[in-house]
Amino acid sequence: MTQTSIQKMSVDELVDNFSASALRQFEAELENSVARQNKCVEEQMAIAAELKTRPGDQRAALLELYNHPNVQVRLNAARLSLAVAPTAAREVIQAVKESKQYPQAMDAGMCLWTLEQGILKPT
Amino acid sequence: MQIIELEAERLRSLRALVAGTLRLKWLRAATRFEIAAHRHGLALKYGYDPAQPRVPRGKPDGGQWTDAGGGTSRGDRRSPGLIRLAGEIPTGDSPEIPKKRPAKSKDRTKAKKTAARLLGQVGSTVEMVGAIAKLGAWLQTCSAEIESYRDTPKSLEELQRGASTPKPGYDIHHIVERNQKVYFTRETINSPDNLVLVPRLRHQEINAWYQTKNPDFGGKSPRDYLDGRSWAVQRAVGLQALIDAGVLKP
Numbered sequence: 253m254t255q256t257s258i259q260k261m262s263v264d265e266l267v268d269n270f271s272a273s274a275l276r277q278f279e280a281e282l283e284n285s286v287a288r289q290n291k292c293v294e295e296q297m298a299i300a301a302e303l304k305t306r307p308g309d310q311r312a313a314l315l316e317l318y319n320h321p322n323v324q325v326r327l328n329a330a331r332l333s334l335a336v337a338p339t340a341a342r343e344v345i346q347a348v349k350e351s352k353q354y355p356q357a358m359d360a361g362m363c364l365w366t367l368e369q370g371i372l373k374p375t
Numbered sequence: 376m377q378i379i380e381l382e383a384e385r386l387r388s389l390r391a392l393v394a395g396t397l398r399l400k401w402l403r404a405a406t407r408f409e410i411a412a413h414r415h416g417l418a419l420k421y422g423y424d425p426a427q428p429r430v431p432r433g434k435p436d437g438g439q440w441t442d443a444g445g446g447t448s449r450g451d452r453r454s455p456g457l458i459r460l461a462g463e464i465p466t467g468d469s470p471e472i473p474k475k476r477p478a479k480s481k482d483r484t485k486a487k488k489t490a491a492r493l494l495g496q497v498g499s500t501v502e503m504v505g506a507i508a509k510l511g512a513w514l515q516t517c518s519a520e521i522e523s524y525r526d527t528p529k530s531l532e533e534l535q536r537g538a539s540t541p542k543p544g545y546d547i548h549h550i551v552e553r554n555q556k557v558y559f560t561r562e563t564i565n566s567p568d569n570l571v572l573v574p575r576l577r578h579q580e581i582n583a584w585y586q587t588k589n590p591d592f593g594g595k596s597p598r599d600y601l602d603g604r605s606w607a608v609q610r611a612v613g614l615q616a617l618i619d620a621g622v623l624k625p
Contacts, residue, residue, distance in 0.1 A: 282470070282488055283481040284579065286586045290596075293588040300590075321397055331590055354492065354621060355580040361619030362584070366591040 300332040334374035476513035491524035519544030523574035537572030550613035
């Protein structure tokens with residue numbers, strides 16, 4: 253997935269690619285592959301950045317993924333749409349933390365902590 | 376032997392129940408979403424546009440549309456036919472655990488993690504050993520790691536005390552990471568205050584979290600974000616990571 257190909261995608265396609273990338277990240281975590289996880293995170297950040305540039309900031313399209321069955325997809329979608337849906341996104345992240353589905357629960361807990369500490373400032 | 380079989384059966388039933396419930400929830404959400412999408416589509420079809428100008432209140436035609444601009448041509452608005460739900464109908468997050476030892480290391484790792492996460496629900500150690508045997512006899516070689524994953528959170532003092540007596544299934548973890556030796560002395564990094572004994576698979580999860588790029592840290596990995604920061608900051612992150620990993624009592 254290149255920057256150019258991302259720019260040509262519709263919002264629907266970007267959301268689909270986002271969830272597919274988060275699912276690949278879920279698999280990569282199970283297989284202890286940090287390199288593949290990093291690639292997936294980069295992809296999702298690039299998609300979120302592209303959605304932000306679309307008219308009206310289309311990151312709200314990620315809200316469709318808040319009920320996705322996979323915990324990694326829910327967490328990443330919420331985290332990368334915090335700026336456009338702060339309350340709903342926080343609820344999803346809090347729910348992932350409380351689910352005790354590790355390691356995503358740990359990641360969710362740290363996400364909330366970075367928000368409290370001011371390390372993460374959603375824009 | 377009977378207890379083992381019963382436990383394995385209980386686990387299978389539990390997984391089937393969880394998967395079934397998840398599927399029902401998904402179907403309910405999917406149906407509600409599709410109804411909403413259909414209504415939205417109908418509204419667009421009949422030209423509704425909340426941004427279309429209206430005659431101001433107080434005028435004879437107050438509230439009426441002023442032109443026929445309602446509609447379907449705004450930027451990225453999706454036509455109803457394109458609205459569809461992301462993902463497939465779920466069957467649960469846990470992959471199957473192979474009965475035979477997988478040839479590839481990554482497949483063994485995946486099975487080991489899945490077993491540990493699944494067996495976190497099992498009650499006693501005896502039950503867990505039986506369940507491991509039922510899931511895949513080859514997993515018995517890593518039963519210490521799987522069993523330690525079920526540990527409940529401990530106090531910092533307990534975890535620090537444990538570091539002086541390593542045992543199978545556990546690793547010594549540095550609260551402020553070892554790779555920070557450039558900024559802090561070896562003695563400080565390896566001091567008893569900075570060492571804790573943690574379940575090996577939790578240790579791997581924490582290490583992976585430190586190494587993985589993260590939007591919460593400006594897209595850097597937490598390790599890169601912390602590089603060169605003060606001892607206090609690094610220790611605060613390290614302790615919070617232990618809490619959120621389910622190792623340290625809050």
